[in-house]
Amino acid sequence: MRLLDKQHIEDIAIGSAVLGTGGGGNPYLGKLTAQRAIDQYGLLKLVKVDELPDDTLVVAPFGIGSPVPFIERLTIDEDLMYAYKAMTRYLGREIGAIMSAEIGGMNSVVPFALAARLGLPVLDLDGMGRAFPQLQLTTLTMYGHNASPVAVADEHGNVVIVDSIDNFWAERLARPAAIEFGAIAGGVGFPITVGDLKEAAVLDTVTLAETIGREIREARQEHRDPIKAVTDTTNGFRVFSGRIVDVSRQIERGWALGETTIMGGDEYAGRSMTIQFQNEHLVAMENGEVVVSVPDLIAILDSERGDPITTEDLRYGFRVTVLGMPCDEKWRTPAGLALAGPDHWGYEVPFVPVEERFAVGATR
Amino acid sequence: MRLLDKQHIEDIAIGSAVLGTGGGGNPYLGKLTAQRAIDQYGLLKLVKVDELPDDTLVVAPFGIGSPVPFIERLTIDEDLMYAYKAMTRYLGREIGAIMSAEIGGMNSVVPFALAARLGLPVLDLDGMGRAFPQLQLTTLTMYGHNASPVAVADEHGNVVIVDSIDNFWAERLARPAAIEFGAIAGGVGFPITVGDLKEAAVLDTVTLAETIGREIREARQEHRDPIKAVTDTTNGFRVFSGRIVDVSRQIERGWALGETTIMGGDEYAGRSMTIQFQNEHLVAMENGEVVVSVPDLIAILDSERGDPITTEDLRYGFRVTVLGMPCDEKWRTPAGLALAGPDHWGYEVPFVPVEERFAVGATR
Numbered sequence: 001m002r003l004l005d006k007q008h009i010e011d012i013a014i015g016s017a018v019l020g021t022g023g024g025g026n027p028y029l030g031k032l033t034a035q036r037a038i039d040q041y042g043l044l045k046l047v048k049v050d051e052l053p054d055d056t057l058v059v060a061p062f063g064i065g066s067p068v069p070f071i072e073r074l075t076i077d078e079d080l081m082y083a084y085k086a087m088t089r090y091l092g093r094e095i096g097a098i099m100s101a102e103i104g105g106m107n108s109v110v111p112f113a114l115a116a117r118l119g120l121p122v123l124d125l126d127g128m129g130r131a132f133p134q135l136q137l138t139t140l141t142m143y144g145h146n147a148s149p150v151a152v153a154d155e156h157g158n159v160v161i162v163d164s165i166d167n168f169w170a171e172r173l174a175r176p177a178a179i180e181f182g183a184i185a186g187g188v189g190f191p192i193t194v195g196d197l198k199e200a201a202v203l204d205t206v207t208l209a210e211t212i213g214r215e216i217r218e219a220r221q222e223h224r225d226p227i228k229a230v231t232d233t234t235n236g237f238r239v240f241s242g243r244i245v246d247v248s249r250q251i252e253r254g255w256a257l258g259e260t261t262i263m264g265g266d267e268y269a270g271r272s273m274t275i276q277f278q279n280e281h282l283v284a285m286e287n288g289e290v291v292v293s294v295p296d297l298i299a300i301l302d303s304e305r306g307d308p309i310t311t312e313d314l315r316y317g318f319r320v321t322v323l324g325m326p327c328d329e330k331w332r333t334p335a336g337l338a339l340a341g342p343d344h345w346g347y348e349v350p351f352v353p354v355e356e357r358f359a360v361g362a363t364r
Numbered sequence: 365m366r367l368l369d370k371q372h373i374e375d376i377a378i379g380s381a382v383l384g385t386g387g388g389g390n391p392y393l394g395k396l397t398a399q400r401a402i403d404q405y406g407l408l409k410l411v412k413v414d415e416l417p418d419d420t421l422v423v424a425p426f427g428i429g430s431p432v433p434f435i436e437r438l439t440i441d442e443d444l445m446y447a448y449k450a451m452t453r454y455l456g457r458e459i460g461a462i463m464s465a466e467i468g469g470m471n472s473v474v475p476f477a478l479a480a481r482l483g484l485p486v487l488d489l490d491g492m493g494r495a496f497p498q499l500q501l502t503t504l505t506m507y508g509h510n511a512s513p514v515a516v517a518d519e520h521g522n523v524v525i526v527d528s529i530d531n532f533w534a535e536r537l538a539r540p541a542a543i544e545f546g547a548i549a550g551g552v553g554f555p556i557t558v559g560d561l562k563e564a565a566v567l568d569t570v571t572l573a574e575t576i577g578r579e580i581r582e583a584r585q586e587h588r589d590p591i592k593a594v595t596d597t598t599n600g601f602r603v604f605s606g607r608i609v610d611v612s613r614q615i616e617r618g619w620a621l622g623e624t625t626i627m628g629g630d631e632y633a634g635r636s637m638t639i640q641f642q643n644e645h646l647v648a649m650e651n652g653e654v655v656v657s658v659p660d661l662i663a664i665l666d667s668e669r670g671d672p673i674t675t676e677d678l679r680y681g682f683r684v685t686v687l688g689m690p691c692d693e694k695w696r697t698p699a700g701l702a703l704a705g706p707d708h709w710g711y712e713v714p715f716v717p718v719e720e721r722f723a724v725g726a727t728r
Contacts, residue, residue, distance in 0.1 A: 086525075086527055089454060089456065090453060090454050090525070092453065092456060156529055157529050158526075158527075158528045158529055158533045158537065159525075159526070159527040159528070160524060160525070160526055160527075160537050160541075161450075161454070161523075161524070161525040161527070162522075162523070162524055163450055163522075163523040163524075163525070164522045164523070165520055165521050165522055169520075169522045172544055173522065173524050173541055173544055176540040176541070176544065177524075177537055177540070180536055180537055180540065
């Protein structure tokens with residue numbers, strides 16, 4: 001067990017934005033909420049799976065809805081508390097720890113605010129090792145664990161509990177409630193034991209996010225290259241660098257769909273890269289050929305400061321560097337690729353691990 | 365306690381259609397479901413409030429959605445069972461009896477199927493003494509009892525529990541779930557104790573519905589006037605008789621809105637009556653003047669056989685008789701009229717009890 005302070009939260013928020021691969025919402029406001037909770041309730045306890053009994057029940061809090069209206073409301077404190085209380089009532093069991101369903105973006109830090117308020121520890125793991133925009137896209141799903149039951153609440157105390165036969169229905173039934181609540185709501189779901197998490201979760205990812213954020217911060221302070229700090233920490237690769245020359249995006253059924261084109265600079269001069277996204281970056285292409293693809297992680301960072309840039313913040317003229325980072329091994333299994341591989345997103349390309357193309361001495 | 369057999373269910377279904385005042389859905393299929401449950405699980409126990417301890421917890425099962433698609437599906441057995449199980453899990457208390465939220469229409473008999481299956485008694489009461497199309501329009505609301513928590517389920521086992529701060533939100537959050545489930549779903553709600561029901565419910569209405577149905581049946585068998593049998597049983601009045609000359613109806617946001625015009629025959633020759641409805645009949649008018657209004661009950665019966673006719677079954681040329689029947693006294697209090705009086709439905713007329721206009725010797 002170790003304690004997390006406000007600086008740790010700051011670092012985790014930055015690291016989560018890198019692992020959010022352009023999506024997952026801006027972690028800035030989630031971070032403020034978590035930091036305020038630490039001010040109010042004290043330092044946060046971060047624990048490893050082997051520090052708790054296997055039968056400890058864990059739930060994952062999250063914000064549900066479109067990330068955009070979240071900007072209108074500073075916190076989802078009360079929503080989360082109402083959802084949590086309804087969840088414990090429905091489960092009829094005591095909850096012993098809190099986890100993040102995804103380590104990428106806003107929902108990586110949102111759980112910390114609730115954990116601090118409840119005095120519960122946060123587990124050093126998550127259900128994705130990155131961000132994905134659908135409830136069923138977790139490594140927990142591969143091991144037969146559903147998001148359901150899920151409780152969703154507004155700040156007035158209206159609660160909807162969804163207990164569905166699968167995650168498809170959980171998504172279908174929870175989303176309309178969030179819309180009735182005004183497009184953003186606090187949710188609690190994914191009840192699972194610590195014993196099951198040992199097998200099914202992506203471990204140590206809170207620490208990974210924190211390390212990424214800290215390395216970026218320290219590299220900047222010490223005038224080192226913050227992007228190298230990220231690739232070193234994540235076993236990732238610099239895939240492309242240049243200037244954004246085109247961004248197109250549209251909102252369809254709550255999804256941010258679009259692509260970014262980057263004109264190469266320096267060693268990439270004369271080349272261009274296009275990155276397509278559906279909330280998260282999915283494929284990076286050169287000359288129409290996919291060179292990095294989901295479920296591996298594709299991040300776009302500010303070339304100088306190393307700040308991760310979400311798809312909604314991409315602008316013409318930005319000087320950016322594209323990173324490819326290996327996803328968790330679970331996503332590279334046949335089950336993982338069936339769930340969230342290129343096919344799931346409509347790309348008929350085989351998945352090629354990023355290191356096979358970009359590691360020194362790689363043959364393709 | 366007395367036992368209800370399939371003939372009793374038949375009579376209750378007919379009586380409920382009279383009390384349904386043209387709405388509440390056709391009780392035919394609900395009746396079949398309840399009768400099949402009796403075949404399978406045995407006779408149904410009907411109990412009075414003073415036969416159970418005051419702290420006995422009661423819930424009301426119901427079908428939710430549009431009555432029309434119900435025709436496509438013969439039963440909502442499994443839906444109700446899934447909703448019931450989720451409800452008991454959420455309440456964390458044993459349920460001791462079943463009630464009907466409304467005695468008018470389909471939802472008067474739907475609860476009997478679940479009660480038979482569970483071996484639980486049905487209480488001889490309901491929350492309206494008639495039919496109304498919105499969750500908050502119950503006498504329970506007047507005494508501060510909400511529909512919430514409400515569980516809604518489909519036949520696959522998908523469940524949504526709504527725990528809302530008021531009935532407005534219960535309606536707003538439960539309805540989208542029913543729509544996702546395909547426009548009709550099984551629900552369980554209105555958890556309340558027997559002690560509270562003594563004060564807040566409309567008592568003895570299952571027996572009332574049964575008596576109405578039996579009187580109609582026996583009058584027909586004995587070649588007596590079935591309509592007189594209904595007015596005698598309900599303290600109601602024959603308000604008009606004639607032939608339907610016009611029916612207009614439209615569906616708006618799931619509501620059946622419209623009006624029926626009847627050209628008078630016999631003693632009513634030369635006069636005409638128009639009845640306006642929003643799912644249920646709301647006002648009966650002669651020469652533009654309201655002569656019977658909600659919350660009093662307005663039923664349209666076949667003039668010869670005494671069969672109650674729902675708004676969707678009204679047709680040009682039918683020979684019909686209009687009855688006005690006094691509602692429960694609770695609806696005539698200031699609180700009752702504020703909740704479901706003419707104003708609520710957009711009619712700026714004072715409520716005048718039906719007996720003040722139609723009783724022998726009435727002055728207006």
